[in-house]
Amino acid sequence: MGWKRLAAVAMVSGLALLTVPATASAVGVKGIGHNASGLQPNATPGSEWHGSYVWQEKHVWCVQYALPAPDSNVGYKEGDALLTKAGKALAPDIAANISYLLLRYSTTKSPDEAAALAHLLHSWTSAPDGAVRLDTTDPKFLAYDAPFYAARLPKSVMDAVASMKADAEANRGPWTLSATAPKEPLIIGADSNWTVALTKANGKGVPNAPIAYKLTDAKLFDGSVEGTVTTAPDGAPAAIKIIPTGPEPSIAVTADSPADRPVVHQPIQTDNMQRMVTTGGEKKLNAAANGQAKTAPGAVKITKIDSETKKAIAGVPLRVTAKDQTSPALKQDDSPLVGTDGKPLVLQTGSDGTVAVPDLRTPQEICLVEVTAPKGYEEYFDPKAPPAACGTLAAGQTLALELVNKPNKPVVPSTIPAGADGKTPVATASFDTQLRPGLMLGVGGLVLLGAALAGFLVWRRQ
Structure with missing residues (x-):
């Protein structure tokens, strides 16, 4: 593509042509090119020259074939877009x-x-059209006979004509510059791939094209915020690894492109002189892309334990909420963390007594609220003020919380159970208070006998 050459061309501006003081007095000084081996009928002598002219020590290119070549003593001014010799606008593809x-x-x-460029310029700007024709002797209306000169210029020139036409068809403007932010969510502090592309009129990428960029709310790995990247040799877009440093990362890119239409310069003092062009000129293209970045997501992990044994409690339902313990927490995409019922999500602790909630927005204060008490812990559970654990999530971190449950008071039994598991019935005494007559006489005799023996024992001691 010859970007160094294009950059050098950019140094030649049309405004420089407005300087009138001449540095040479010659008229129609030939620059670089070839003479054809013959002169077109009715053409002004010298029109067989195909190449550049030197005007005030600058190489210029002429249009409006057959008129006198530029005079360095004649000033030129920048005019409008280049027209044909018949005064018509050039077709967009020809202008490009x-x-x-x-x-x-x-x-x-x-x-x-140089000769090929002159041949193409005359072929496109001075072709037969209406009053501009081949059979006139007036140089103002004489058309350029392209087949005539094609047969009289060196073969190497016509080979260059074919090559340059193909080059123009493949690479002409207008070019389009674009920048694209990644589709995936952007995380502050994490690198992401952004792309920049320079596309030709045919939809293909411009190869080896330098594109300058400047970053906002973002940086490169080395901390810089601006630089230049080059498209691939096949014209594929260039990728830039960018690290967002704020919530609104953006990239602004600039690149040089051929102007859509060349600008003609015309003589100030006379109309009887060829108009000239110096360069199609470069125009600056600009594009930008913006993104939205968030802090890295966080997670929360809660452990449910017994206050006395410190053992894990499984199967405890916990509601994930925001700081107010009522509204739902927010996920990384800013959507509410809710269940199928549309209410804050409820999770249960696993066999290890823990439950984890990933991909949460940061920073954010989050709470896990006990929904119902597990079995054996009902006594100290207040549904109006259920146990809860809260904390603030930090970017890329896991918040560890602990929620303690106090077990119910043990119940002391009034009787001691017998047997394994206390399921054997407790033995109790049974008394019969009904006395029969015969039994009463026996009992009375025993009482009297006992009294007599007691009296006898007392007498013997005495």
Whole structure:
């Protein structure tokens, strides 16, 4: 593509042509190119020259074939867009071809390329059209006979004509510059791939094209916020690894492109002189892309344990909420963390007594609220003020919380159970208070006998 050559061309501006003081007095000084082996009928002598002219020590290119060549003593001013010799606008593709070829080849040092460029310029701007024709002797209306000169220019020149036309068709403007932010969510502090592309009129990428960029709310790995990247040799977009440093990362890119249409310069003092062009000129293209970045997501992990044994409690339902313990917490995509019922999500602790909630927005204060008491812990559970654990999530971190349950008070039994598991019935005494007559006589005799023996024992002691 010859970007160094294009950059050099950009140094030649149309405004420089407005300087009137001449540095040479010669008229129609030939620059680089070839003479054809013959002169077109009715053409002004000298029109067989195909190449550049030197005007005030600058190489210029003429249009409006057959008029006198530029005089360095005649000032030129910048005019409007280049028209045909018949005064008509150039077709957009032809204008783009001319603009690209002037930009690409106006500083050539090759006589073949210079002659080919002159041939193409005259073929496109001075073709027969209405009053502009081949059979007139008036140079203002004489058309350029392209087949005539194609047969009389060196073969190497016509080979260059074919090559340059193909180059223009493949690479002409207008070019389009674009920048694209990643589709995936952007995380502050994490690198992401952004792309920049420079596309030709045919939809293909411009190869090896330098594109300058500047970052906002973002940086490269080395901490820089601006630089230049080059498209691939096949024209594929260039990728830039960017690290967002704020919530609104963006990239602004600039690149040079051929102008859509060349600008003609016309003589100030006379109309009887060829108009000229210097370069199609470069125009600056601009594009930008923006993104939205968030802090890295966080997670919370809660452990449910017994206050006395410190053992894990499984199967405890916990509601995930925001700080107010009523509204739902937010996920990384800012959507509410809710269940199928539309209410804050409820999770249960696993066999290890823990439950984890990933991909949560940060920073954010989050709470896990006990929904119902597990079996054996009902006594100290207040449904109006259920146990809860809260904390603030930090970017990329896991918040560890602990929620303690106090077990119910043990119940002391009034009887001691017998047997394993206390399921054997407790033995109790049974008394019969009904006395029969015979039994009563026996009992009375025993009482009297006992009294007599007691009296006898007392007498013997005495």
